[in-house]
Amino acid sequence: MLLQIHEPGETPEPHAKERGVAIGIDLGTTNSVVAVVDGEQPEVLRDERGDGLIPSVVALMPDGVVVGREAQALRARHPDRVVSSIKRLMGRGVHDVKALAGVLPYKISASGDSVGMVRLEVAGRSVTPIELSAEILRAVKARAEQSLGQEIDQAVVTVPAYFDDAARSATKDAAKLAGLEVLRLVNEPTAAALAYGLDTGAEGVYAIYDLGGGTFDISLLRLQKGVFQVLATGGDSALGGDDFDHALAEWAFTQSNVTGLDQAGATSLLLAARAAKEALTGADQATLRAELGGREIAQPITRKAFEAMIEPLIQRTMRACRQVLDDAQITQKDIEGVVLVGGSTRVPLVRRQVEKFFGRAPLADINPDEVVAVGAALQAKALTRGSDTLLLDVIPLSLGIETMGGIVEKVIDRNTPIPVAKAQDFTTYQDGQTGMLVHVVQGERETVDACRSLGRFELLGIPPMVAGAARIQVTFAVDADGLLTVSATEKTTGIRAEIAVKPSYGLTESEMADMLRASLVHAREDMEQRLLIEARVEAERVLLAVNAALAADGALLSPEERGGIDSAIAKLRHAIKGEDRDLINAAVEGLDHATHAFAQRRMDRAVALALKGHSLDEVEASMATDPAPEGSRPGASGPTH
Amino acid sequence: MTAQALFCHTCGAIQPPGQLDHFRRLGLEPDFDVDGDIVEKRYLGFQRAIHPDRFATKPAKERALAERQAVALNEAYEVLKDPLRRAAYLLSLKGLDAAVSKDETVRDPELLMEAMEAREALMEATSIDQVEKLQAKAGADAIAILSDLSKAFASDDLTAANRLTTRLKYLRKYLEETRTRRITIEQAQGTA
Numbered sequence: 022m023l024l025q026i027h028e029p030g031e032t033p034e035p036h037a038k039e040r041g042v043a044i045g046i047d048l049g050t051t052n053s054v055v056a057v058v059d060g061e062q063p064e065v066l067r068d069e070r071g072d073g074l075i076p077s078v079v080a081l082m083p084d085g086v087v088v089g090r091e092a093q094a095l096r097a098r099h100p101d102r103v104v105s106s107i108k109r110l111m112g113r114g115v116h117d118v119k120a121l122a123g124v125l126p127y128k129i130s131a132s133g134d135s136v137g138m139v140r141l142e143v144a145g146r147s148v149t150p151i152e153l154s155a156e157i158l159r160a161v162k163a164r165a166e167q168s169l170g171q172e173i174d175q176a177v178v179t180v181p182a183y184f185d186d187a188a189r190s191a192t193k194d195a196a197k198l199a200g201l202e203v204l205r206l207v208n209e210p211t212a213a214a215l216a217y218g219l220d221t222g223a224e225g226v227y228a229i230y231d232l233g234g235g236t237f238d239i240s241l242l243r244l245q246k247g248v249f250q251v252l253a254t255g256g257d258s259a260l261g262g263d264d265f266d267h268a269l270a271e272w273a274f275t276q277s278n279v280t281g282l283d284q285a286g287a288t289s290l291l292l293a294a295r296a297a298k299e300a301l302t303g304a305d306q307a308t309l310r311a312e313l314g315g316r317e318i319a320q321p322i323t324r325k326a327f328e329a330m331i332e333p334l335i336q337r338t339m340r341a342c343r344q345v346l347d348d349a350q351i352t353q354k355d356i357e358g359v360v361l362v363g364g365s366t367r368v369p370l371v372r373r374q375v376e377k378f379f380g381r382a383p384l385a386d387i388n389p390d391e392v393v394a395v396g397a398a399l400q401a402k403a404l405t406r407g408s409d410t411l412l413l414d415v416i417p418l419s420l421g422i423e424t425m426g427g428i429v430e431k432v433i434d435r436n437t438p439i440p441v442a443k444a445q446d447f448t449t450y451q452d453g454q455t456g457m458l459v460h461v462v463q464g465e466r467e468t469v470d471a472c473r474s475l476g477r478f479e480l481l482g483i484p485p486m487v488a489g490a491a492r493i494q495v496t497f498a499v500d501a502d503g504l505l506t507v508s509a510t511e512k513t514t515g516i517r518a519e520i521a522v523k524p525s526y527g528l529t530e531s532e533m534a535d536m537l538r539a540s541l542v543h544a545r546e547d548m549e550q551r552l553l554i555e556a557r558v559e560a561e562r563v564l565l566a567v568n569a570a571l572a573a574d575g576a577l578l579s580p581e582e583r584g585g586i587d588s589a590i591a592k593l594r595h596a597i598k599g600e601d602r603d604l605i606n607a608a609v610e611g612l613d614h615a616t617h618a619f620a621q622r623r624m625d626r627a628v629a630l631a632l633k634g635h636s637l638d639e640v641e642a643s644m645a646t647d648p649a650p651e652g653s654r655p656g657a658s659g660p661t662h
Numbered sequence: 663m664t665a666q667a668l669f670c671h672t673c674g675a676i677q678p679p680g681q682l683d684h685f686r687r688l689g690l691e692p693d694f695d696v697d698g699d700i701v702e703k704r705y706l707g708f709q710r711a712i713h714p715d716r717f718a719t720k721p722a723k724e725r726a727l728a729e730r731q732a733v734a735l736n737e738a739y740e741v742l743k744d745p746l747r748r749a750a751y752l753l754s755l756k757g758l759d760a761a762v763s764k765d766e767t768v769r770d771p772e773l774l775m776e777a778m779e780a781r782e783a784l785m786e787a788t789s790i791d792q793v794e795k796l797q798a799k800a801g802a803d804a805i806a807i808l809s810d811l812s813k814a815f816a817s818d819d820l821t822a823a824n825r826l827t828t829r830l831k832y833l834r835k836y837l838e839e840t841r842t843r844r845i846t847i848e849q850a851q852g853t854a
Contacts, residue, residue: 204718248706340845347841404718411713438736440714440729500729501714 043175043204043405044165045397047212048157048192050108050261051234051364053077054394055161058402059169063216063395066168073391075164078105079156081144084553084600088160091558100288102144106263107157109235110150111195112188113139151195158199176201177401179393181236182208183256183417185463186475186505193502204404206502209233210240211251211414212396213362217387218244219399219410225357226252228345230375230383231393232338233363235261239342241349241356250413253348253436255341260334262298262365268330269294269309273320279313286313301327302367328370335374342378348436359383364390414439418473420497420505423460425450427469432497435465442498446512449493453485457493461507480509482516556605560597563609564590567616570623577622589615668712668731676712676727683755684738692755694815694823696742705739745808746834749815749827758820770825777832784836784843793847797840804833 045063047054052074056065065073072090080092080103087095096103110129129139140147158178165173178201180192189206196203207215210229217223223244231238238256242249270290274282282290293311300307301324309320346352359375361383366372375383403410415438421431424447432445449457457480464472483491492512499505510516567590575583593608669676685692688704710716712731717724741747780800787793807830814823 205715245706248710250706404715407716411710411715413709413713437740440732441736442733498733501732 041171041173041175042169043177043401044162044173045212045394045399045401046158046161046176046178046201047209047391047394047397048108048154048161048178048180048195049077049233049393050106050236050263051077052390053157053161054391055165056391056394056398057165057169058398063398063402065391065394066165068164073394075157075160076105077107077157078103079107079153080104081146081148082554083144086156087554088156091554094558096288096292099144100285103288104141104143104153106235107150107153109259109263110139110141111154112185112191113150114187151191151198154192154195155198158196158201162199162201174200174202175204175401175405177205177207177397177404178203179207179209179212179397181231181233181256181258182210182238182240182251182254183236183258185258185418185473186420186503187473188258189503193504203502205400206504207397207400207412208238208240208251208254208414208417208503209393210238210254210362211242211249211412212394212400213360213387213392214240214242214244214249214396215399215410215412216392216396217360217384218242218249220387223358226351226355228342228356228359228379229362230338230342230359230366231256231362232365232371233261234263234365235259237261237338237341239338239345241345241351247410248413249410251415251436251438252351253345254415254417255345255348256417257337257341260337262363262368264334265298265331265365265368266291266294268334269298269322269327272330273309273311273318273322274313276320277313277318279316279318281314283314286311289313297322298327298368302369324369331368331370335371338371339374339378353378353380356381360387361385362389362392414501414503416441416499416503418463419465420461420463420475420499421472422447422495422507423462423469429462429464429467429469429472432495433499439499439503440501442496444494444496447493447495448489449483449486449491450488452488454488454491455483455485456481457483457509459495459507459509461497461505475505476507478507478509480511480516482514483511484514486513553600553602553605556602556609557597560593560605560609563612564593567612570616570619574619574623574626577626578619582618586612586615586619668708676717676724676731678727679731679734682734684741684751687734687738688742690742692752694745694749694752695812696748698743701739701742705735708735745811746827746830749811749823749830752815753820753824753827756820758824770828773825773829773832777836780836781839784840787843788847790844790847790851793840793844797837797844800833800837800840804830804837807833 042057042059044066045056045058047056054065054073054075056063058064067073075089076093078089078092078096080087080095080099082095082099082102092103096105129141140149141153162173162176176196178192178196180189184192192206193203210231213229213231214227217229218227224246226241226243229238229240229242231240236256236258237260238254240254241252243252244250270287270293273294274290279286289311290313293309297307297309301322304324306321306323309318309322311318356379359379359381361372361375366375366383366385366389372383372385399408399410400412402408415436416433417435419431419435420433421429422445424430430445430447433441433443447457458477459480460469460477461475462469462472463475466472480493483493493509494512495507495509497505497507567586571586578586589608589612593605593612596605596608599605667677679687683692685696688701688708690696690700690704709732712728712735714725714728714732717728720728741751780796784793784796787796807826811823811826811830814820814826
């Protein structure tokens with residue numbers, strides 16, 4: 022028999038590292054969702070109210086960071102401290118976001134490195150989009166750990182297919198900062214197809230139309246026998262439901278005759294626009310109510326008028342749809358089905374336009390908010406525990422380098438299957454030239470200015486030769502995550518230089534180390550702060566509910582009882598102002614106790630009413646104002662677009 | 663099938679991709695006429711076996727080998743499934759570099775004349791209808807070239823194969839231009 026010989030250190034590991042459960046995360050512009058396959062079936066992890074969505078909202082409060090619904094609830098009172106739509110800034114430089122200036126409800130720092138990533142000025146702090154995304158991922162991780170009862174340190178994270186290299190790197194950095202190893206970045210439409218295809222056993226070519234809060238993706242996939250092969254992908258990384266809100270908000274502002282818009286007004290207007298947009302999904306008209314410059318405005322709007330506003334935006338998505346069909350060299354009739362993903366596909370005009378373009382009714386029998394996270398969870402399982410399914414993805418945007426005169430020479434074309442490595446030879450243009458600057462760009466346009474600059478590096482030490490004699494081979498390698506490494510070699514001498522396209526948009530290793538250290542030091546403090554904030558939010562909720570009950574049924578109380586409740590309320594209000602979490606919790610309990618008899622009496626009355634022949638619905642409606650009703654928390658809302 | 667073993671027959675570990683031409687990598691003989699269905703089937707079959715996702719829990723060295731295998735497989739697939747790239751690659755295997763690499767000037771005067779006339783017609787087209795007619799003609803020409811190419815390769819007439827490959831390349835580029843032209847006209851009509 023043959024003996025196996027291994028290099029030292031390269032022996033097969035005797036026991037594959039014991040791996041815990043890996044989760045799937047949809048890190049969305051508006052909401053994030055986490056799912057897991059623990060056993061056979063994928064499952065979305067929900068909070069105690071059954072809600073799977075974690076709003077991608079971060080509040081930087083003086084006493085700590087708050088994420089999700091609680092952060093959303095803080096927005097009305099602290100518009101200057103609450104940040105949302107962070108995903109739109111991932112991997113973006115100052116130059117890129119100029120186009121978004123005035124659109125985003127927070128200030129972007131113009132200072133600093135002009136090629137580096139943007140920073141946000143929030144509540145007197147300067148933070149990167151990566152750090153803010155890491156806060157969201159920490160909250161997601163915490164939910165998963167709480168509901169699974171174990172530590173989680175591995176995840177598959179989804180990104181828009183149309184995310185460029187910088188945005189992908191930034192996303193990976195954010196996960197690392199949150200203590201998660203990214204097993205794989207998966208494109209959102211691919212994840213959706215995985216979940217959908219496995220669920221329905223679909224075969225053939227499917228179009229995945231994914232319109233989220235801030236990004237639009239269109240992908241064509243061929244599904245056959247467990248292989249999910251992406252044929253072509255396209256989209257717009259700066260187009261989504263947020264833009265519908267902005268169109269509506271701008272319109273309402275010009276109608277209002279208010280001059281000058283402060284941040285609080287802008288926030289109020291945007292929230293109102295979103296509410297109106299959501300109302301118009303089911304109703305033919307709605308009223309947009311906001312507070313502007315201390316004055317209430319109420320602007321009625323019809324669905325028809327709203328649709329006229331957003332029509333040009335939807336047309337942009339249709340142009341991208343035509344492009345992917347051309348890229349894949351197929352036509353509408355080759356497509357088996359169209360799957361809708363993303364909250365913004367609830368807008369009726371979007372559905373009508375998709376149906377018109379593809380000539381068939383889109384499939385919407387899946388929850389567009391959760392399907393991406395489910396797909397990510399399935400892929401996480403495939404990577405840790407094996408699977409019969411396989412994802413074959415492509416790069417969304419062409420990669421190239423700058424040549425003389427600012428012209429782009431493409432090295433890898435878009436829609437090339439990954440992983441991929443391609444080499445191209447270049448030469449010197451001057452006699453005796455000893456160095457060469459390699460400028461890596463991404464995009465479809467011919468000139469460097471119109472493409473995205475990913476990084477530059479220099480190959481030095483080329484021996485002096487006549488112009489055109491040197492043979493410089495530039496190699497582009499894109500791994501299965503869609504991340505790029507570029508290297509250059511002078512072939513006659515073997516001189517080499519390499520970059521992973523990272524430093525200009527992601528975090529440098531030392532920045533990353535500093536941030537990790539800081540987060541460890543503050544971890545305990547942060548936890549305490551978080552619990553304190555949660556206690557306060559809970560206390561506010563109880564106060565609201567009690568006050569509502571008192572307003573409705575205060576007559577059921579004797580003056581004595583009323584005095585007891587009032588004093589418990591005063592105690593709780595006082596405790597909320599302090600820093601002692603236990604005191605707050607005790608005061609909440611005190612109020613609970615003081616209102617116990619009151620709650621009982623309201624219940625009795627409700628039952629008595631029911632016995633008198635009132636319908637059960639009325640009884641339930643009257644109970645709904647009881648203290649501590651589930652589902653009436655401030656800031657709670659239905660699915661968002 | 664002559665494809666090199668993907669896995670060691672003794673220990674089962676994944677092997678480096680090695681030096682194989684694109685045809686042999688998919689277990690095919692170098693020939694212009696390939697069965698598209700077989701290319702697809704072999705490609706997916708090999709991907710199932712060597713895709714890096716299958717090695718996510720394996721040691722770094724095996725992961726790196728899987729990645730290299732997948733890179734080589736993707737490259738072979740991309741070349742073989744596209745008749746233009748397949749023709750150019752086959753010519754290069756036979757020691758002839760077709761004028762398919764970008765920016766190479768076309769020396770065929772007949773083709774140059776044809777290209778100039780077609781471009782002029784495209785620039786003069788002002789309606790979607792006209793563009794679609796030009797598109798259809800170029801599309802039909804491109805399809806006709808495929809059977810000519812097949813014959814040229816079968817009779818080992820590399821000069822003819824080379825000329826046809828260059829012509830196919832030009833038609834591809836022209837078809838791309840017709841699409842751009844169509845979008846320009848559509849947008850002009852949309853804003854009018």
